[in-house]
Amino acid sequence: MRKIEIEGSKIYVGESYQNITKYLPDAQIIMISDMNVYTHYKHFIDKYDNIIIPTGEKSKNWSTVALIVEELLKLKADRNTFLVGMGGGVVTDITGFVASVFMRGVRFGFIASSLLAQVDASLGGKNGINFHTFKNMIGVFNTPEFVICDAELLKTLPKREVQSGFGEIIKHALIKDHELFVYLKENYKLLLELENRTLEFVIWKAIGIKALVVSNDWLEKGERKQLNFGHTLGHAIENNSDYTHGEAVAVGMYWASKWSVEKGILSETDFAEVQHILKLYRLPINFSLDKYILTSYLLKDKKKHGSAIDFVFLKEIGAAQVMSVPMEELVRAIERL
Template identity: 45%
Template sequence: MKELKYQFSKREVTYYLDAEFSYLENLVERNNTVLILDENVAGYHKEKLEGWKTIVIPPGEAYKQQSTVDSIIHQLIKIGADRKTFLVGVGGGVITDMTGYVASVYMRGVQFGFVPTTLLSMVDASIGGKNGVDIGIYKNLVGTINQPKFILFDYSLLQTLPEAEWVNGCAEMIKHGCIKDAGLFQLLEENNLSSIQSNASLFASVIERNVTIKSDVVKNDEFENGERRLLNFGHTLAHAIENNYQLSHGQAVSIGMVVAAAISETINRFSAGDKARLIKVLQQYQLPVQFSYNKEKAFETLVMDKKRSGNAMNYVLLKSIGEAEVKSIPLEQLKELLLQTN
């Protein structure tokens, strides 16, 4: 096990990398802790969960809604949870997002931590303090920025993960390489999902590299006034199509990155060669690079994105592999650019 500590504005967060789920007992008092998880995690990991108080919800993005949060809160009341109760989200991004949100608002705030169980949540969703819910088709429109006390990474939990969920997480790793780490991008080019899965030391190093990339960015700009916006690469369009077309988050981000790369080539001098490298590595990790969608409808959803400022959108564009920037694009121009993409 390896510990990493990051000091954010209000809290120090400790990451326990390559730990075991049983180590949770060293971090919280079992009698005063409630685990929040979905039906899939509850079914796969019955032995690990034995003896813990749990709240189990249906799985999937469709349940990342205020009504589910209300249900969790009603169950906390029934359990008798008070301000000293510790919540632990055990699951993927939907679970960690909602657990952090519930912990932020229940009795005006209780402590919480995460045990991510998907690749996507290990490399991205559980890190950074963003918590919340969707409002209809609008992704993450309501929520908080509030850091967990800890994140415990038990890689063995990924053994039950379907292959599609492994692929889902690869999109965020590729994103991190695109915006911040050309070396990571090259490492991903030189490997594939199978080679990373089968090499324990390589896998551990890839996880740690992604954790530190995102954590360093968030530490420098926790409340998204500057550098943290880069983490939205591919996400502006992704959020506009993900729920409308029942795509996985990774699939939507992959499509969003291809479109952002095309826009970068058009207005930001991003090279055609680097765009081709991005498309190739996405395909290498079984992610989609083309998708037929209603661009007019997508744009209507996109304009409600949190990154919009007045009549312009703060859009993440690439300068080169490993270097990105945020550009304010007038909505009228952005619509034209979107309509021009394949």
């Protein structure tokens, strides 16, 4: 087992979810999960008071927050209650958000059951919900006391969800770690087969990258913005199509890399490497979506400031650059897709 700390939050890679009692306080424990996770792990979740929410990104909204709060009151939760979110990014996001606002805040922790949650969504203290079609428009910064990342949990995931998680791991490598990028290329077969030792190493490396970036820039004023590589277009695609988060981010990374070449920031050779690794992990690089819908969404992106937006370009494999780009230039670039 490996342990990493991010702003007071302890991340345990390779720890069994069944050992959670080691990390729980002597208090009322209420577990929050979704129907998919509950189906697989009912025997474990039913050991605790629990609240089961609908599955999927569409449930990350005010209605689900209200449902959880109503159930918390029925369970007689108070300020000493400890919440555990067991699930993917939707569950961890909404659990962290509810824990931050219920009775002005209660303690909480996560069991991250998807690859995406283990390497990204459950880490860094961002908790939130969507508002209409706008992703994570309402949220807070607040860290869980612990995150358990058990690779065994990933074996019940659909293959598509596994590939989605690798989209974020590839992003971490592209912006910060050339050696990890090479490792991902050389070991892609073992990783897609979820070989435990190889997978745990990659999860640990990806978490380490995020931990370093977040520690340097907790409130996303500078370096942390690099973690948005591929997300500007990616979020627009995700919220207007049936692409998963990782699939949409993969398209966003491909396009951001292509634009980086057009602007003379990235070499054609490195751009070919980006295309190659996305194909190895069976992630898409194209999409079919009305460009008017895309640009309308982008004009309301929360990274926008005034008439410009902070956009993440790729300089080389392992290094990114954030530049303020006029929205008009971004829209013209989208139109050339």
